[in-house]
Amino acid sequence: MSLPQNDPIDLSEIINLFDVERLAVGNxxxxxxEYVASGAADEFSLRWNRQALDAIKLNTRVLVDVGEIDTRTSLLGLDLPYPILIAPTAYHKIMHPAGELATAQGASTASAVYVVSSFTTTPLSEIARVATQPLWFQLYVRDDRELTRALIQEAEAQGCRALCVTVDTPVAGVRNRQQRVDFAMPDGVSTPHMADAFALTKSLTWKDIEWLQSFVKIPILLKGILNPDDADLAVQAGVSGIIVSNHGGRNLDTVPATIEVLPRIAETVNKRVPILMDGGIRRGTDVVKAIALGADAVLVGKPICFGLACGGAAGVSKVLTILRTELELAMALTGKATISSIDQSVIWQ
Structure with missing residues (x-):
C-alpha cells in the first residue's frame, strides 16, 4: 500500500461535510x-446513524432575541468555545503524510479538543508539542496491563486532560469492505503505542475499570455505551463521563443509531455525569438534536479524516469551522441563543 499523494484541493469547494468526503475520495x-468510510457487515448501523438524525424534525420558535449566539460550554473542567470534539480515529498517516500532527494543528486552529487514538501513527509526545488546544487520549486496554499502565502514564505526562476507555471492542467487527481491499499498513507507517492490534484484551470487565481508577489521575470516560443499564453501572462505578457510541457502525451491525439510544441513556444518567455522543454527525442541526436529547457535546470522526485527506491541518479546521457555523445558524433559527437553553422543546413531537 502506498501513501496518499494529497494533491492540493481548493478548500473553498467545501461547502458542507458531505462535500469533504466527495472531494477526499480522489485524494x-x-x-x-475504504478504511475510513466503511462499517461492519451489511452496514445497517452505519446508515442508521445518519438516517435516524435525518428523521428527527426540529421545532422552531420565532420572535426570540438571537442577536448574540453563545456556543460556549463547560466539560470536565474545560471551558469549550463550542460542544464539538474530534473523535479518536486511527492511522492518520494513511490519509495525509503529516498524519496526527496535521490533525492536532487543525484542531488548534479551530479551538477544538482532539481525542488522540491509541492507534496514532505519530508518537503522542510529538502531537503534544504542536497542540495548542487540550488533548484527550483514547485507550484500548491490552492483555499486558503494565504496558497499558505505561501508556496511560505517558498520556498523562504529555498533558492529556481525559482518558476515553473504549469498552465496546473485545473483538473487531466483521469489516467486509476492509477485507476486500486487503487493508494493511503502508511500509514505513507504524503505530508507536500499539505495536500489536491483537494484544487487545477480550476480558475487560468492571473490575478493570476499578483498576484503572486506582491509578489514573485524569477523568475517565467510557466510550461505547449503548445500553442504559451499562450507563447506570458506569455512573455507579464512579467514571467521569459516558460516550454514547456504536463505534461508527464498525463493530456489531444492526445495533441502533446512537441518537436513538441517547434519550434513554440520558434519562438513566439523569445528569450525574456528562454524556457525549458520536455517530453520523454531519450538520449543525445534528448537534442541536444531540444536545436536545441529552448530550453535553458530540464527537466527529469520519469527516475529520476526510478533511485531513483534502487539506491537512487546513482541511481539519475547515470541517470544524463549517460545523460550528452551522450550529450557530441552527440555534438562531430554533430560537436558542445559548447551549444551556437547548432542550427537548426544539424537537418536533
Missing amino acids: MTEMAY
Missing part, C-alpha cells in the same frame, strides 16, 4: 478511503 488511496 486518498482506495484502501485508506
Whole structure:
C-alpha cells in the first residue's frame, strides 16, 4: 500500500461535510478511503446513524432575541468555545503524510479538543508539542496491563486532560469492505503505542475499570455505551463521563443509531455525569438534536479524516469551522441563543 499523494484541493469547494468526503475520495488511496468510510457487515448501523438524525424534525420558535449566539460550554473542567470534539480515529498517516500532527494543528486552529487514538501513527509526545488546544487520549486496554499502565502514564505526562476507555471492542467487527481491499499498513507507517492490534484484551470487565481508577489521575470516560443499564453501572462505578457510541457502525451491525439510544441513556444518567455522543454527525442541526436529547457535546470522526485527506491541518479546521457555523445558524433559527437553553422543546413531537 502506498501513501496518499494529497494533491492540493481548493478548500473553498467545501461547502458542507458531505462535500469533504466527495472531494477526499480522489485524494486518498482506495484502501485508506475504504478504511475510513466503511462499517461492519451489511452496514445497517452505519446508515442508521445518519438516517435516524435525518428523521428527527426540529421545532422552531420565532420572535426570540438571537442577536448574540453563545456556543460556549463547560466539560470536565474545560471551558469549550463550542460542544464539538474530534473523535479518536486511527492511522492518520494513511490519509495525509503529516498524519496526527496535521490533525492536532487543525484542531488548534479551530479551538477544538482532539481525542488522540491509541492507534496514532505519530508518537503522542510529538502531537503534544504542536497542540495548542487540550488533548484527550483514547485507550484500548491490552492483555499486558503494565504496558497499558505505561501508556496511560505517558498520556498523562504529555498533558492529556481525559482518558476515553473504549469498552465496546473485545473483538473487531466483521469489516467486509476492509477485507476486500486487503487493508494493511503502508511500509514505513507504524503505530508507536500499539505495536500489536491483537494484544487487545477480550476480558475487560468492571473490575478493570476499578483498576484503572486506582491509578489514573485524569477523568475517565467510557466510550461505547449503548445500553442504559451499562450507563447506570458506569455512573455507579464512579467514571467521569459516558460516550454514547456504536463505534461508527464498525463493530456489531444492526445495533441502533446512537441518537436513538441517547434519550434513554440520558434519562438513566439523569445528569450525574456528562454524556457525549458520536455517530453520523454531519450538520449543525445534528448537534442541536444531540444536545436536545441529552448530550453535553458530540464527537466527529469520519469527516475529520476526510478533511485531513483534502487539506491537512487546513482541511481539519475547515470541517470544524463549517460545523460550528452551522450550529450557530441552527440555534438562531430554533430560537436558542445559548447551549444551556437547548432542550427537548426544539424537537418536533
